[in-house]
Amino acid sequence: MYGLINRSIEGLITARYGADRWQAVRARAGLADEPFVSMRSYDDSLTYALVGAASAELGVPAEALLEAFGQHWTLHVAHASYGDMLRHYGETLPEFIGNLDAMHTQVAAAMPALVPPSFRVNEREDGVLVVEYRSTRAGLAPMVVGLLQGLCVVFQTDHTVRLARARASPDEPDIFELHPAA
Template sequence: MYGMVNRAVQELITHEFGESRWLQIRQMAGVEDEIFVSTEPYPDEITYRLVAAASEVLGLPSARILEQLGRWWVLQTAQQGYGHLMKAAGRTLADFLVNLPNFHTRIEMMYPGLRPPEFECTDILPGSLKLHYRSHRKGLAPFVTGLLQGLGEMFATAIQISAEEVDEGGDAHHVFHVSWKTPPEHAL
């Protein structure tokens, strides 16, 4: 994955738990890079090792760390570097989710080596939809939960999320049942 993902892990941990904890985590993960270059690809293995070491050092489940990373990604990383893209992707949570299947296409123009996940929306109703998430990477569904929580916060919209795994025998496929209460200023 591009370095910006590992960078986000580093920023989240340093911000929440301090520099010395981060150094401990990086060491335990056996990662020698002191900084990650956002625009350079790194083996996925590095990200998985950092999350596993963070789980060990902090005594938190990996799923919890991935969820926090998802919130951090939307509320910090994406806002700082790609605010224009986030704004252009929708004025409300509902718009944003419906546009999500195309979101990484624009990112791929900047980062041609991107191997993004696939999103698909079905069962779209006024206050809910099903978001299908497919990836050739395993174990990242809690990251998606955190991303959705972050989007709820970004749009000041109360959001409920439940997820189920669909066994297709190959790539990961999860269905997120997302429902929300539209804040009064966005109600039609």
């Protein structure tokens, strides 16, 4: 994944736990003490190693870290650094989720090695938003929960996000439901 993802993980850990704990996580993951380059594509194994090391070092389950990172990404990184771009992709939550693939396609113009996820959204008659998430990568569903929760805050809706069905194989989607408050 591109360095800006790894940098954002570093930013979250440093903000929540302090620079010393970040150094311990970095060392445990076997990474050199040098800054991530945002626009450089790193091997995915580095990102997974980082999450595994953070989980062990901080005593927090990897799933909880990924969910927190998803929230951090939408609420802080994407909102702060790409706010103008995000506004172009939808005025409502379902419209925005439906345009996530187009948004990542725009991102890929600047980051040609991008391997983006794919999202589809349907609004059920009972108002529940059903989101399908497809990825070549494994284990990121908890991060998507956090990303969707963050988007609910950005769009000022009070949906509850849950993973309704985890994929059984890599060619299937994970399915999430966003339930409006009763």
